[in-house]
Amino acid sequence: MLVRKIGFIILFFASVFSKAQNLQGTIIDSITQLQIPFANIVWVGHQVGTIADLNGEFQIIKYNNDTLSFSAIGYQELKLHSKDLPLSGLILLTKKNEVLGDVQIKVKKRRRKRKQDKAYILHQAIAKNRINNDLKKKPYYDCEVYNKIEIDLNNVDSNTQNLLLFKPIAFVFQNPDTVSLKKSFSPVFLSEGFSNYYYKKGIGEKEVVQASKNAGINIPSIAKYTGNIHTDFNIYNNYLRIFQKQFVSPLAKGSWLSYKYFITDSLKSGDTTFYRLDFKPRREEDLAFEGYLITDNKSHGLNEITLNIPDRCNINFIEEFNIKQKYVLKDSVWVLEYESILIDVNPGEKNYGFYIQKNTHWMNYSFNEKKPDAFFTSAQKTEVKDSAYQHGDVLLEKYRPKKLEASEKSIYNNVDSAMNTRYLKIIKNLSLMAYTGYYPFKYWEYGPYYTTYSFNNIEGKRVRVGFQTTQDLLKNWRINSHIAHGFGDKITKYRGLITKFYGFDKWRFFEFEHLNDYKTLSASDNAFQEDNILASITRRVDPKYTHTIRSRFVWFHEWYNGINNSIELKTEKLVPLGTLNYKTSNDEFVDNLRTYTLKLGGRFALDEKFIRYGFRRLSLSTRNPRLDYNYTYGMKINDFGYEFHKLEFDIADRYFFGFFGFLDVKLLGGKIWGKVPYPLLLNHQGNDSYYFDNQAFNLMNPFEFASDQYVSAMLKYNFNGLISNRLPYFKRLKIRTFVFANGVYGILNSNHENIILLPNGLSSLNEPYLETGFGFDNIFKLIRLDFIWRMTNINSQQVQTFGVTFDLVPNF
Known part of the structure; x- marks a missing residue:
């Protein structure tokens, strides 16, 4: 049995x-x-x-x-x-298809009571627990970051390689990808980076780039911006800054005012329930996303989130924008594990455009503090290892989370081969000329091209030839020179500039210049160059030139990006031209003035970012306030010159107000101790052109007002579509509105006229100067129009009390 x-x-x-x-x-x-x-x-x-x-x-x-x-x-x-x-x-x-449109139809006619709405309750729980789930609120963490950025030409087809424009590099477009995305595309750029990222609450963040590689573009400074610090944003913030605009985060506590939320799915895992919460903007033109997130009923942290910019959002040239983030649970904290970003930059549906694809992996998180406070206190947040770019290919083989596919390896080969063709070198040179004004050859560059021919009231027709050397001739020395001739005054002018660089990663150089040319002494740094052909075409008043013979020596030393100091020794001989003259109080005329000055300058713009290419450096700006300051001491030598002290400062910042727009603020001031002739006074910067100058008073003429002490404010508030998005015609054209006000209060002591009398047209401010107005930008995605009223100092018949200026400002 x-x-x-x-x-x-x-x-x-x-x-x-x-x-x-x-x-x-x-x-x-x-x-x-x-x-x-x-x-x-x-x-x-x-x-x-x-x-x-x-x-x-x-x-x-x-x-x-x-x-x-x-x-x-x-x-x-x-x-x-x-x-x-x-x-x-x-x-x-496979991901589910989006169903936001269907959800909207089902609830369109039914008004939901907010406090009884489960989606609202879930969203408020997510917003309430943001601090607990935000990794930036943790005391310390570090991780490894791998970034891959790819740029593709899209809307390509079998005919692309036969087009005259692309035929010389047809091999790049022989096998376009027709499956992965909505449009077929061929890669034209690939960049990879691997770094170690460190964060300590209340102290700061630091990143060490271990490896970097770019296809086709040999610009090592790009390595600094392929890591986590400069490509990351925090979804738990109230606003997300994208394309210099602030989008309302769907996790912000008050975002219910900008979004509609819907629970569209749920899944129970043990005693935990996961929810899918879909969201979309209440108004499609507003700066808000559509998409969904996945969260749980315990931590209310993010498990996953997808963000898309709606088609009708008030943003230019972006046909598609998608962000996907995936989080993983690490030591009871949801941490970001993977992020993909897809941007379709396209001027029109049927035109060629660009896909920008960014894929980032965060690995090996640690919450055990490893670095002392001193490690974070350096003003340089990103450090690039010497071997990062030189041996990037070998190092990335070691650091990549997964090996490159054969198609990705071919990108490096194809793009590098294309960039070495004569055809693309010419295209690259023409693009560089359009941006810098110089057309490059191997050892030197011709330019600026826009100064080759111009005209003005003193010289008549003017021609100019200029050049500067490249690093292929002298690696650390640059020579810049021009020669010009006026057919009206029959005088030849010239300039020579020699610069010796002793640092490129941190911008450092010595410089000597000798100039013999005509200058407008009261023009802003942003104004057209005197002999720019566009300046000749767009002038509304004749400029007041001074024949300037100048020699100067400059030492410039950058301590960290955006933090620098300089010393300048300068001697000048100034000769008045046209209606300008140097007349003493005894009715005697002086042929020229001689000056000898020592100038100490500096700049403090924390975290300012730069990209360097050869002898050029492009600022990518900073999110922090910027301060520029200068102290000038005037000396007498052999009874020539004038003894004085001059102090000047310039502060600029941008303040974002989220949904309501942003405010640009610029404050300036200066003071002179001692007596000086009027060319050395604080001459307030006017604009003689119909072309808008954002650093000048646009209805003030150059050499109209001068002071020996002043304070000035320039304010511009951009509504970022807040008003225009509610106006049918403006909404359809995506026109944006702004208001502005520029003013200056200055005082001028009459003792300065004991040296040289003020010429006709130049005076002190009888009252504070104020101009104000409004404007429209993004007209045809390019044009800006300013309507300006001059409110004070309007007694003279030569004063223009109302004006319209224009600017060409392509932006997102």
Whole structure:
């Protein structure tokens, strides 16, 4: 009897195990290849199931004749028969299609009571727990970051390689990708970077770039901006700054005013419920996203989020913008693991445009403090290892989270080969000329091209030839020179400038210049160059030139990016031209003035970013306030010159008010101690052109007002579509509105006229100067118009009390 029972048990288990075995696998996203945690796995027939763990891994009994269902929030359900299960154990799930439009239709006619709305309650719980879930609120963490940025030419097809424009580099477009994205594309740029990132609350952040590589563009300074600090944004902030605009974050507590929210899916995993919360802007033109997020009912932290910019949002040249972020649970904290960004930059639907694809992996998080405070206090937030760019290819093989595919490796080869063709070198040179004004050859550059021919009231027709050397001739020395001739005054002018660089990563140089040319002494730094042909065409009043013969020596030393000091020794001989003259109080005329000055200057713009190319450096600005300051001491030598002290400062900043727009503020001031002739006074910067100058008073003429002490403010408030998005015609054209006011209060002591009398047209301010107005920009995505009223100092008949200026400002 016992033997028969034992035999029955053996036969029973043999029967069971003949039908069932353990099945192990991992559930991953079909696009990102990332694990999907907490997915449900259920045998449909047997109703036996399990849940994947945090890493997407699962284990379940295998039945030989059943269908296994895989489901996860935000993904399409996948059903596989037991005989079709992959041997690798990798189960690929595909994202669900968006259903926001259907959701809107279902609830369109029904007004939801906010306090009873489950979506509103869930959103408020997410907003309330932002501090607990925001990694930036943790005391310390560090991690490794891998960035890959790819730029592709899109809307390409089989005819692209045959076009005259692309035929010389047809091999780049022979095998366009026609499957991955909405438009077919061919890669034209690829950049990779790997870095170590460190963050300490209340102290700061620091990044060390270990490896960097670019395809086609040999600009090592780009390495500094391929890491986490300069390409990251925090979704838990109230506003997200994108394209210099502030988008309302869907996680902000008050974002209910800008968004509609809907719970569209849920999934229960043990005692935890995950929700999919969809959102879209209340007004499509506003700076807000549409998309969804996945959260849970315990931590209310992000498991995943997708952000898209709506088609009708008031932003230019962006046909598609998508951000996807994936988070993973690490030491009870949801941390960012993966991010993909896709931007379609396109001037028109049928035109060629560019895809910008950025993929970032964060790895090996640690919350154990490793670095002292001194490590973070350096003004230089990003450090690039010497070997990062030189040996980037070898290092990235070591650091990449996964190896490059064959198609990605071909990008490096194709782009590098294309950039070495004569055709693309010419295209690159023409692009450089359009931006810098100089056309480059191997050892020298011709330019600026826009000064080759011009005209004015003193010289008549003027021609000029100029050049500067490149690093291919002298690596650390630059020579810049020009010669010009006026056919009206029949005088030849010239300039020579020699610069010796002793630092490029930190901008440092010595410079000597000798100039013999005509200058407008009261023009702003932003004004057209005196002999720019556009200045000749757009003038509304004749300029007042001074023949300037100048020699100067400059030492410039940058301590950190955006923090520098300089010393300038200068001697000048100034000769009045046209209506200007140097007349003493004794009615005697002086032929010229001689000056000898020592100038100490500096700049403080913390975290200002730059890209360097050869002898050029482009500022990418800073999010912090900027301060420029100068102290000038005037000396007498052999009874020539004037003894004085001059102090000047310039402060600028931008203040964002989220949904309501932003305010640009500029404050200036200066004071002179001692007596000086009027060319050395604080001559307030006017504009003699119809072209707008954002550093000048646009209805004030150059050499109209001067002071020996003054304070000035320039304010501009940009509504960023707040008003125009509610006006039908403006909304359709995406026109933006702004208001502004510029004023200056100055005092001029009459003692200065004991040296030289003020010429006709130049005077002190009788009252504070004020001009104000409003404007429209983004007209045809390019034009800005300012309507300006001059409110004070309007007694003279030569004063223009109302004016319209224009500017060409392509922006997003």
